[in-house]
Amino acid sequence: MAGAMTDRHQKQDLSALVLAGGRGQRFRGEKGLALFRGRTLVERALAVLDCVSDDVWISANQPKLYGSFGRPIIKDIHPSQGPLGGIHAGLTAVRHDLLAVGACDMPFLSGELFLYMQSVAGDHEIVVPVRTVGSADRPHYEPLHALYRKTCLAAIESVLERGERSVVHLFSSVDIREIPEEEWRAVPGIDPRVFENINTRGDLSLLATEEESGLHE
Numbered sequence: 001m002a003g004a005m006t007d008r009h010q011k012q013d014l015s016a017l018v019l020a021g022g023r024g025q026r027f028r029g030e031k032g033l034a035l036f037r038g039r040t041l042v043e044r045a046l047a048v049l050d051c052v053s054d055d056v057w058i059s060a061n062q063p064k065l066y067g068s069f070g071r072p073i074i075k076d077i078h079p080s081q082g083p084l085g086g087i088h089a090g091l092t093a094v095r096h097d098l099l100a101v102g103a104c105d106m107p108f109l110s111g112e113l114f115l116y117m118q119s120v121a122g123d124h125e126i127v128v129p130v131r132t133v134g135s136a137d138r139p140h141y142e143p144l145h146a147l148y149r150k151t152c153l154a155a156i157e158s159v160l161e162r163g164e165r166s167v168v169h170l171f172s173s174v175d176i177r178e179i180p181e182e183e184w185r186a187v188p189g190i191d192p193r194v195f196e197n198i199n200t201r202g203d204l205s206l207l208a209t210e211e212e213s214g215l216h217e
Helices: 007-011 039-051 063-067 082-093 113-121 150-162 165-174 201-213
Strands: 015-017 056-057 098-103 126-132 139-141 145-149 178-179
Touching: 015 039, 015 082, 015 113, 039 056, 039 063, 039 098, 039 113, 056 082, 082 098, 082 150, 082 165, 098 113, 113 126, 113 145, 113 178, 126 165, 139 165, 145 150, 150 165
Parallel strands: 015 056, 015 098, 126 178
Antiparallel strands: 098 145, 126 139, 126 145
């Protein structure tokens, strides 16, 4: 468990943000409040991030829906800009310079991986895991399980001003530390499904069925 490997110093140096502000059009509902293994997706994400941070926020554009979780909630400053808008708003509000970002629709977020990324962050502005998909020379970034430093704010604002919403468009203008697949897979305690995400209710049902049947093992 991440809690077992977290020391007080690390928790005091890292803020965290659960991204729960998506429109949920494909999901047809408020994704963060959907149940998986007896808990809402937001609760699962909070449980992970509580183990690595003493400053955990929720990014949500309908704050009333998430008030019962007892966490500070931040709305997007630039509405309708997707996850990049949520990351931007979070960076303006959190206590610490470095922010761990986790999407609520990734039910296997890894505290162990967040802490590893923090340990290698140095002065880098973004620390992001990379998966190899298809050709080895075309990395697939996982920007919604990553670390962002407050020094990214100006670059994020520039990207948003250009009308670009993809988080990856930010990477060419900041100092990033990539965590290649062979590196993150070597982190002890990591679930190989760490980057699996839920887009539709069908995805949620399929994942629940696999959990019940043990097909993921």
